[in-house]
Amino acid sequence: MQLDVVSDTVCPWCYIGKKRLDQALAMHGGDNITLAWRPFQLDASIPEGGVDRKAYMEKKFGAERAKAAGNTIRELGEAAGITFRFEKIERSPNTLDSHRLVRWAGTGGCQNEMVDILFRRYFEDGEDVGSHDVLLDAANEAGMDVEIVRDLLLKDADKELIRREDALARQMGIQGVPSFVINSQWVMVGAQEPETLVRMFDKLLAREAEEARTATS
Template structure:
């Protein structure tokens, strides 16, 4: 059995990151008799400004990409359809506000020490895309922590401190310096970069090619 290390650079505020991981799960399931996968999540912030209350997502995307709110609504509706086909809850995708995810990334690092990094990431995706909750709010983050069976009080103590802040910043800097400018990005066996929310078949082909080379 070949072991494959996948370092995933992603943001909790990135819908394609949630879709990409659901597709990756399908690829890993298909390859479970050939390969063992080790997953580690790394931080990226689409909205690094922690100030302000956020703005409605369609308005923000419209300004960012220079397209009409109607065009952005159509794009988001397409994503909702893709997500539903993968079993993801994107019900409130168009109702969310832009949010800073720095604190969420800190808790993902902490959850990783309890062996629940992926679970924390999924809980945050669900809160933000499925329920349009404020993913920068401490109460929302603690609820995510408790939903995956971790200690909410311990999470509150972390959020009230600066623990894991340096870890997240180092993570972000490392992958930016390595040339990652868009997410999701998968670094396979610390050597090969696969960019974007690729379809399961594409990922399966890439993993087979990479493991045959090594």
């Protein structure tokens, strides 16, 4: 079963969804499931270098709504093992380069780890994941070749590919993240509970097994 998770590296619900997915895969065992992370930019209009996060959030949601949403996310995050430290985040970055790094990490066999690293660095450490220095540190933490990553970041490598994948997700009808796309056919939107994901895995893997038996009988 192919499981593609469409997410953004600065989406707190995606971080919660990642933790819940990890729990689900541990509960299920993850057998016969191939996992890949796909890009989605919640706001591609943010300029290179990012913007002041507090001003950005208040303009987008209003001060009171932003504060209330942050409190809700903190509570759910704690239940998932995340300590959100929104007060440490100074910049809201453009996430294009972080998505490029996630893609390259897939080639390096450490994509799932890289997604975790970027979420942690942004939401718990307050680091700017639009900064090349932070992305290079993340690459080093994941065991990637930092000099190769540095060279790729300085070029336009895969920028258009990321934009096309983002556009494809929207063409599929995805408007919110995280979204779980199974075998390019079924989509579940939102940070699903681990038990819900396990039931979905069991149901679809059973269907695949039945279809395989039918095809060979």
